[in-house]
Amino acid sequence: MRILKVIGLALVGSALAMGSAQAQKKWETVKIATEGAYAPWNFSGPGGKLDGFEVELANDLCRRMGVKCEVVAQDWDGIIPALQAGKYDAIMAGMNVTPKRMEAIQFSRVYAASPHGFGVLKSSPLAKLAGTGEVYHLERDAAQAQTTIDAWKPLLKGKTIGVQGSTVNSAFIEKHFKGVAEIREYKTTEQHDLDLAAGRLDAIFAGHSALAATAEKPEFKDMTIAGAGVSGDVLGAGVAVGLRKGDTELKAMFDKAINEAIADGGLAKLTAKWFTVKMTPQT
Structure with missing residues (x-):
């Protein structure tokens, strides 16, 4: 009996030691997933090479954390399950922090913020959607935001809106325009951009940063951002x-690196390079 107790204590001690070692894991390489289809945040360039704001930011943050950075492409639909399965260590893919996502994963501090809105063709009646040029927070500016959304509904009634599925954008459109307009979901924003340009959609809904980048391309010269x-x-x-x-340790490392990038202006330089709108979050 005594021998069994000793063996049991040894096994418990070994398990505790292993748990402690895992808790104190030294990060030497961090594997980061991005979608590779959400320019200018992330995209696949010539030869399939990943590029964009988040690819450059990932490498900068890894440098600040003193780790080797490996950025890989992952389809949006499975990006959170694959993180949970251990396929990679982090996600940098234009992913907004929401309560629903926080039920499954945790987030670093915010490194970018952009309003969302409609993209339409310049010749469309929808180009005159209410509030163009304004930005409203759906909670802090609740009354103004709701008045504007209500003003959009008659113009969008019966229209077809394209949006990337399983995103905050699709959640917004479903919440406010289900039963008003036909909602068509796409696997990537690139796909709904092309359908808008071809006249197969009346509007798309996405981040202003992505819409502005798309509108700068020659093939999308007839597209504009409309509404607030x-x-x-x-x-x-x-x-x-x-x-x-x-x-938790990796989160602390990312938080520290992002704070440093904000404080020394490194993040502001990257956002100025890749975006035409201010993206750096408040400290």
Whole structure:
């Protein structure tokens, strides 16, 4: 009996030691997933090479954390399940922080924030949607935001709106325009951009940063942003690094690196390079 007790204590001690070692994991390489289809946040360039704001930011943050950075492409639909399964260590894919997502994963501090809105063709009656040039927070500016949304509904009644599925954008459109307009979901924003340009959609709904970048391309010269920009509520609290809930040390490392990038202006330089709108979050 005594021998069994000793063996049992040894096994418990070994398990505790293993748990402690895992808790104190030294991060030497961090594997980061991005979608590779959401320019200018992330996209696949010539030869399939990943590029964009988040690819450059990922490498900068890894440098600040003193780790090797490996950025890989992952389809949006499975990006959170694959993180939970251990396929990679973090997500940097234009992912907004929402309560629903926080049930499954944790997030670093926010590294970018952009309002969301409609993209339409310049020749469309929808180009005159109410509030163009304004930005409303769906909670802080609730009355103004709701008045504007209500003003959009008659113009959008019976129209077809394209949106990327399983995103904050699709959540917003479902909440406010289900039963008003036909909602068509796409796997990527690139797909709904093309359908808008081809006249197969009346409008698309996405982040202003992505819409502005698309409108700058020659093949989308007839596209414009229409109506007020909106943020908050189902659209989230800003874009951050997605992480497994147990990786508290890695979260602390990302938080510190992002704070440093904000403080020394590194993040502002990257956002100025990739976006035409201000994206750096408040400290």
